[in-house]
Amino acid sequence: xxxxxxxxxxxxxxxxxxxxxxxxxxxxxxxxxxxxxxxxxxxxxxxxxxxxxxxxxxxxxxxxxxxxxxxxxxxxxxxxxxxxxxxxxxxxxxxxxxxxxxxxxxxxxxxxxxxxxxxxxxxxxxxxxxxxxxxxxxxxxxxxxxxxxxxxxxxxxxxxxxxxxxxxxxxxxxxxxxxxxxxxxxxxxxxxxxxxxxxxxxxxxxxxxxxxxxxxxxxxxxxxxxxxxxxxxxxxxxxxxxxxxxxxxxxxxxxxxxxxxxxxxxxxxxxxxxxxxxxxxxxxxxxxxxxxxxxxxxxxxxxxxxxxxxxxxxxxxxxxxxxxxxxxxxxxxxxxxxxxxxxxxxxxxxxxxxxxxxxxxxxxxxx
Numbered sequence: 001x002x003x004x005x006x007x008x009x010x011x012x013x014x015x016x017x018x019x020x021x022x023x024x025x026x027x028x029x030x031x032x033x034x035x036x037x038x039x040x041x042x043x044x045x046x047x048x049x050x051x052x053x054x055x056x057x058x059x060x061x062x063x064x065x066x067x068x069x070x071x072x073x074x075x076x077x078x079x080x081x082x083x084x085x086x087x088x089x090x091x092x093x094x095x096x097x098x099x100x101x102x103x104x105x106x107x108x109x110x111x112x113x114x115x116x117x118x119x120x121x122x123x124x125x126x127x128x129x130x131x132x133x134x135x136x137x138x139x140x141x142x143x144x145x146x147x148x149x150x151x152x153x154x155x156x157x158x159x160x161x162x163x164x165x166x167x168x169x170x171x172x173x174x175x176x177x178x179x180x181x182x183x184x185x186x187x188x189x190x191x192x193x194x195x196x197x198x199x200x201x202x203x204x205x206x207x208x209x210x211x212x213x214x215x216x217x218x219x220x221x222x223x224x225x226x227x228x229x230x231x232x233x234x235x236x237x238x239x240x241x242x243x244x245x246x247x248x249x250x251x252x253x254x255x256x257x258x259x260x261x262x263x264x265x266x267x268x269x270x271x272x273x274x275x276x277x278x279x280x281x282x283x284x285x286x287x288x289x290x291x292x293x294x295x296x297x298x299x300x301x302x303x304x305x306x307x308x309x310x311x312x313x314x315x316x317x318x319x320x321x322x323x324x325x326x327x328x329x330x331x332x333x334x335x336x337x338x339x340x341x342x343x344x345x346x347x348x349x350x351x352x353x354x355x356x357x358x359x360x361x362x363x364x365x366x367x
Contacts, residue, residue, distance in 0.1 A: 050076055058085070060099050072106040080110055087113035091121060092131065097139035105142045119149050127157075127168035137172065143179040152183045159186040163194070164208045178215040190218045193225050200229060201239035210245045217249045228252055235277065237284075247284035254287060265291050269298055269309040279316040286319040294319055300327060 048070050055066035058078070075081060088098045101108055111117065124134055138145065147153055160181055161171050175181045180189065190211065197207045211218055218225070228251050237244040251259070266276050280287060286294070297319050301307040312318050321327050 048074060054078055054081060055102075058082075059102055060095060061103065065103060069103060069106045073110055075110065084109050084111060084113050084117075087117065091135075093135055093139060097135055100139045101142045101145075104140075105146065108142065108145070117145060120145055120153065123149060123153065123157075124172070127172070129169055129172050133169075134172070137176045141176065141179050144175060144182045147183040156182050156184070156186045160190075163191065164212050166208070166212050170212050174212050174215045177213075178219055180219045181215050184219070190215075192222060193218045196226055196229055197239075197245075200233065202244065203240060206242060206245065210249075214245075214249055217252045220252055225252070236281065243281070243284055247280070247287075250284050250287040259287065262287060262291060262294065265294065266298075269302070271309065271313055275310070275313045279313045283316040283320070286316050289319060296323055297321070297327065 051070040051074055052063070052066045054075070055061045055069055056063060058081070059066075061069060085098060088101070089095075093101070108117075121134075124138075125131075144153060157171055160166075160174065161168065163186070164170075166174075171181070184190070194207055194211060197210075198204060220228075228248060232244060232247045232251060233239065235247070237247050254262075263273075263276050266279075267273075271279070298309065298312060300323055301312055301318065302309055318327075
């Protein structure tokens with residue numbers, strides 16, 4: 001009966017729930033949302049109902065997120081979840097960070113924090129990794145906290161550091177960009193790909209810098225990696241130049257069908273196959289931008305600024321610039337960095353109004 005009452009209080013418009021005027025109270029709307037979630041989930045069982053309530057009221061999840069998380073874990077008392085949350089708070093994780101961990105790793109609420117979490121945190125503390133960065137990275141990607149410290153984290157941390165000759169902070173930043181760094185077998189998953197690059201002539205120092213800065217490129221299938229390396233070589237990229245690795249990263253990150261779509265999109269602007277490949281060779285990174293971004297920048301330069309499409313092909317780095325923050329506010333001086341642009345065109349005039357006008361223009365475009 002009570003489910004019918006609450007369900008009737010909520011009208012549906014275009015697939016969205018619309019709460020009545022009386023539900024403007026945050027507390028009341030939360031109650032209604034919780035009952036709707038329970039109703040739509042087929043009236044959750046007692047344990048799941050308690051889990052949902054806890055996830056909403058204590059963790060701060062939305063009713064929908066709470067329902068999703070509760071399907072992966074069940075608890076009938078708050079004793080264990082309270083222990084985990086207290087542990088994380090005592091180690092300086094903020095409420096939003098704790099919420100992020102629980103959403104990404106629901107089972108964390110039921111772990112023994114002293115056995116599962118503490119040894120890993122102590123390991124990272126021992127590496128003198130910035131506390132702020134440590135908490136931010138672990139909350140956005142808690143995957144490593146699930147792994148064995150002795151069998152995965154320590155040996156992979158040490159292997160990555162030894163091979164790349166980077167410092168502890170850089171190893172952790174590599175993990176931030178690709179969680180495989182600290183839990184996959186470095187010797188069988190990453191090392192063979194480093195060997196492939198060295199064999200084809202990429203300088204060792206460049207290879208090591210690349211695996212630290214862009215480790216995700218080394219997490220792909222081994223055969224696919226080798227085939228893509230050969231494909232980039234056939235396009236004429238010189239392995240001894242840095243743009244070889246940028247082109248490789250672009251091809252590994254984007255499927256062949258997506259690349260073809262982008263090539264065809266650029267051909268609509270009058271770029272021939274040769275022009276597209278020439279632009280790609282000059283600035284391979286533009287291939288990683290979305291079609292929407294490429295089209296928006298091309299359209300502005302050609303239709304608004306009156307440039308020729310070939311002008312952008314000759315300087316494809318222009319495709320990387322932000323329309324709102326760089327191209328439109330500065331017009332034809334978009335190649336300058338923010339500091340250089342201010343030094344050349346704003347600060348010399350010692351006019352506070354000019355600087356204020358420029359800052360207001362940036363804020364308007366960001367909205």
